Amino acid sequence: MSLNTRRRGADLEDAILDAAWAVLIDSGYNGFTFEAIAARAGTSRPVLYRRWPHRDDLLVATLRRHWASRPIEVPDTGSLRADAIGFLRNVDQGRTGLMTLISAQLVEYFRATGTNFRDLRDSLRPPGQPTGFARIVGRAVERGEIPDVTRSPRIIDLPFDLFRNEMLMTMRPVSTEWITETVDLIWLPLLRAT
Template sequence: MSLNTRRRGAELEVAILDAAWAVLIESGYTGFTFEAIAARAGTSRPVLYRRWPQRDDLLVATLRRHWAAKPIPVPDTGSLRDDAIGFLRNVDQGRTGLMTLISAQLVEYFRATGTNFRELRDSMRPPGQPTGFATIVQRAVARGELADVVRSPRVIDLPFDLFRNEMLMTMRPVTADWITETIDVVWLPLLHTT
């Protein structure tokens, strides 16, 4: 590459993060090395080190660009139940394949760092931004559908956690019946008792 066509700034960063994403998808965390990413991006390792001193810094930047930057729409239908069902359907349509792949490719990352999917997901969210289900619950409280009481984040986000578990166990899209049953039989009664 000549000096006249050398990529710089944002253009170079996008090329690196796109290359890093390709390496992660193809080789998982084990193959997610500065060497592999630099070669794929057509740049040098020192260029990567200047921007991301640690491999995990580059991983988080890559996931932010290719995963967290595409938020899942949170419906606002005026109904707690309909919002929750709609949100899980949006998750199913937008992320099932990606979540399965990323979860499998990051097993070594979770093992090496002692972290988990929830912690990684939370690190992707801008500070102070609620989860999709927290937004749904906040709206329901504001409408008077739910009592204004303190609820555990585990209770609030339970449908998403159960969804992820179902998706990973079956390795296929979650059914509409499963979504409805989870909201109606598990989550809504739990919300009303807390």
């Protein structure tokens, strides 16, 4: 590549992150090396090292870009139940494939770093941004649908945690029936009991 056509700045970073995503998908965490990514991006390893000194820094940047490019709409229907069901349906449509893939491809990352999917998810979320279910519960409190009491984040995010478990156990989209039962029979009674 000549000096006049050499990529720089955002163009180069986009090419690197696209290449890194492709390497992660194709080869998993074990194959996620600076050498493989540089070759796929058509650049050199020192270019990557200057931006991301450690492989895990590049991994998080790659996941953040691809996670953020698939935002999940948090419905605001005026109903706690409808918002919760709608949000889980949106997650199912927008993230099931990505979550399954990430979970499978990052087993070695979680093992090597002693972290888990929750830790990774929290590092990808912009600082201070509440979870989708925290927003849904907050709006329901403002509308007077449920009492304004302190609730554990585990209770607030329980539908998502159960959803993720169901999705990982079945490795396929989660049914509308499962979503409705989880909201109606488990989460809403638990929220109202606290």
